[in-house]
Amino acid sequence: MVGKQHAAGMQRQGFVSGVFLSILLCVIGFSIEFMTGGGGVALPSWPGNLYLLLLMLSVIIPTALLFRESRFVQWLGGIPLGLCLIVAVAVLSMFGGVLPQEQGAVTGWMERLGFNRMFSSWPFSLVMLAFLGNIGLSLVWKCVPFRRANLQFILFHAGFWISMACGLLGSADLQRVIIPLYEGRSSSQGYLSSSKTMVELPFSIYLEDFIMEEYPPQLALYDPETMLLELDETNTVHQVTEGLAMSWPEGIHLKVLRYLPYAMMRPSGEPVAADHKAGVPYVFVEGQAGGRSFSSWLSTGSPYEDPLFVGLGEKLLVLVPGTAKKYSSRVRIDEPGGNGLLETVVDVNAPVSIGGWKLYQMGYDENAGRWSKQSLLEGVRDPWLPIVYAGFFMMLGGNFLFFWNGMKKTKVL
Amino acid sequence: MTWIEFPFAAYGAMLLWLAGSLAGIASIRNRSFELPAKSLLWAGTMVMTVFLLLFWIEIDRPPLRTLGETRLWYATLIPLVGFLVEYRWKVKWLVYYCVALASLFLFINLLSPDVYDKALMPALQSVWFVPHVVVYLVGYVLLAASSAAAAHVLWKTGDGKLYPEGSRISHILALLGFVFLTFGLVFGALWAKEAWGHYWTWDPKETWALIAWLVYLGYLHANALQVKTRALQWYLVLGFLVLLVSWFGVNYLPSAQQSVHSYQT
Numbered sequence: 001m002v003g004k005q006h007a008a009g010m011q012r013q014g015f016v017s018g019v020f021l022s023i024l025l026c027v028i029g030f031s032i033e034f035m036t037g038g039g040g041v042a043l044p045s046w047p048g049n050l051y052l053l054l055l056m057l058s059v060i061i062p063t064a065l066l067f068r069e070s071r072f073v074q075w076l077g078g079i080p081l082g083l084c085l086i087v088a089v090a091v092l093s094m095f096g097g098v099l100p101q102e103q104g105a106v107t108g109w110m111e112r113l114g115f116n117r118m119f120s121s122w123p124f125s126l127v128m129l130a131f132l133g134n135i136g137l138s139l140v141w142k143c144v145p146f147r148r149a150n151l152q153f154i155l156f157h158a159g160f161w162i163s164m165a166c167g168l169l170g171s172a173d174l175q176r177v178i179i180p181l182y183e184g185r186s187s188s189q190g191y192l193s194s195s196k197t198m199v200e201l202p203f204s205i206y207l208e209d210f211i212m213e214e215y216p217p218q219l220a221l222y223d224p225e226t227m228l229l230e231l232d233e234t235n236t237v238h239q240v241t242e243g244l245a246m247s248w249p250e251g252i253h254l255k256v257l258r259y260l261p262y263a264m265m266r267p268s269g270e271p272v273a274a275d276h277k278a279g280v281p282y283v284f285v286e287g288q289a290g291g292r293s294f295s296s297w298l299s300t301g302s303p304y305e306d307p308l309f310v311g312l313g314e315k316l317l318v319l320v321p322g323t324a325k326k327y328s329s330r331v332r333i334d335e336p337g338g339n340g341l342l343e344t345v346v347d348v349n350a351p352v353s354i355g356g357w358k359l360y361q362m363g364y365d366e367n368a369g370r371w372s373k374q375s376l377l378e379g380v381r382d383p384w385l386p387i388v389y390a391g392f393f394m395m396l397g398g399n400f401l402f403f404w405n406g407m408k409k410t411k412v413l
Numbered sequence: 414m415t416w417i418e419f420p421f422a423a424y425g426a427m428l429l430w431l432a433g434s435l436a437g438i439a440s441i442r443n444r445s446f447e448l449p450a451k452s453l454l455w456a457g458t459m460v461m462t463v464f465l466l467l468f469w470i471e472i473d474r475p476p477l478r479t480l481g482e483t484r485l486w487y488a489t490l491i492p493l494v495g496f497l498v499e500y501r502w503k504v505k506w507l508v509y510y511c512v513a514l515a516s517l518f519l520f521i522n523l524l525s526p527d528v529y530d531k532a533l534m535p536a537l538q539s540v541w542f543v544p545h546v547v548v549y550l551v552g553y554v555l556l557a558a559s560s561a562a563a564a565h566v567l568w569k570t571g572d573g574k575l576y577p578e579g580s581r582i583s584h585i586l587a588l589l590g591f592v593f594l595t596f597g598l599v600f601g602a603l604w605a606k607e608a609w610g611h612y613w614t615w616d617p618k619e620t621w622a623l624i625a626w627l628v629y630l631g632y633l634h635a636n637a638l639q640v641k642t643r644a645l646q647w648y649l650v651l652g653f654l655v656l657l658v659s660w661f662g663v664n665y666l667p668s669a670q671q672s673v674h675s676y677q678t
Contacts, residue, residue, distance in 0.1 A: 011638060079634050079637060079638050080638065082634060083631055083634045083635060083638070086627050086630055086631045086634065087631060089627060090624050090627040090628060090631070093620055093623060093624050093627070094624055096615065096620055096668075097617055097620035097621045097624060097663070097666070097668060098666050098667060098668055099667060099668060100667055100668045100670060100671050101615060101668065101671070102671060105667075119615045167612075167613060174611070176610060176611070215531070215532045231528060234416075234417050234529070235416070235526055235527075235528050235529065236415070236416070236417070236528070236529040236530075237528055237529065237530035237531070237532065239531060322532070323532045323534065324534065324535060325532070325533075325535070326535055326538070327535060348535035348536055348538070348608065349535070349536065349538060349539040349607055349608050350607075351607060351610070358610070360609070360610045362610075378610050380610040380611065382611070385606075385612075388612070389603075392599050392602065392603065392612075395595065395599055396595075396596070396599055399592055399595045399596060399599075402588075402592060403589070403592040406585075406588045406589075406592070407589075410581070410584070410585045410588070412501065412585060412589075
């Protein structure tokens, strides 16, 4: 009984000290931000970040092994402090999750304390450092001596430690380069999304074709006064098909009699089907507005052709181009001294790897839509990715074991 | 079946759940009401399941894009958690909380009708779409049930009595929910790398997903320290609020304007 009370007292003391340390780290962090004018932490890039990682390990591992019996070190690697630091990370993240994280989002003292750059700020970094120290110590104790029963703990915590430590330190080596490409032209330059400085890439990319598919167009009422589009009374984004009937509360009813996905207008005023590069969508509608009948061809228009629409009272009946369904770039990548010439397609959700870089389909000229001659790719180079992924997969393994052991322990399975 | 028919399905399910709950209350005194209660509760859930399936077929894509669509799944899945808990531990009360929560989320959908839109933006056309969102939804459902169980424990232990059976249920559901939250978080990071070039960009949705994960990570560590049961149950009840911010509250925060996780029409 006395032992139990003593343990509870120790635990309470551990919590009090943990809260104190967490608050102290935040105060120190915010003070540094205030004194440096909200500059944040500038992490060193390779190999400085590797040295920093090795330094962390060379402090954590010997401390854990040599001072295992020390009450202070036990507290440093214990759950009460860990819990306080989890709360501290969560609270700081809440600031970062509520306030926009960009320049100029906050002003005055909040900007000076780094509230708009929370995740590279001193308080966040110091709390994360302490958190990594706390997890690191407990990990060493679970690893030495190794027992099979500790595998779940080790996988989950080591996975978290590795992905956090290497993800944060490795962010200094992360390069994200926006590469504008134009059809029929080659480029080996991009600009850094962080600083907008030009970067020469170790390969050149020739854009053969920018390909885009759209969903079918939609009919909507446009109110020029509010500049808003009104969906029909069922609040549905109808994809146009022949036979589609629509109604609006203003007493407008219509039916689509003809739909040509790609067509051109003849001088006679009757559109004719055309190939998909040149044509635009046309629909023929018939209906009633305010008791009066109307019928007309409508078209979305294109950068080369004016749209066709109908005035119905104060509003306009328009054909809105469908949203993007799929867009990709057919490219030829030339990597001198590397793999030579690579013909491939860069698609959304399907990046292409080349010479340590990954190329992503990022965007296009949105004003031109599917007539865009421009494609924006993003090149990403992240040398720390394999180790961060190793951490992720360890976490997934640990998580699975946690599920399995937890279900056994609680007799669910 | 589309959003146009949704009110019929929603009111139908809610009425069946209400009738089932009333029959459940009556069964405390008269056991002959047990079977009708169970049948009505199941019937409500079947209405939502059938609606969801027909909606999926009609919309030609997994109905997991908009918040309204995720609430549909939520309302369909959460009573199932109640049924499973009842089947496994013979605990009858959880299912009533679950149908109440399901009704609440159907009601939110009725108040703010979704735009029916078949389009699926290219960023969402990925093999990760269904596993990432479904794993998260199951996690949210389990954690909501855990909060409901915790609220029940707080109600039952108000006069100082212990109720270990109840706190065991809230703990198991929180543990399971955390497992799904972890899978969802890591799957999300792996998908973000393929879609947006980096696994973590501190996008507001990512930040709040991490906060929600940390909240339940905190719970598990506090539980390991055997912190007082009532305090833990309060923690689970309040933890659900953070989960709600992460799920849809984040859209109303000042930070939302810079989020890439906005798939509303």
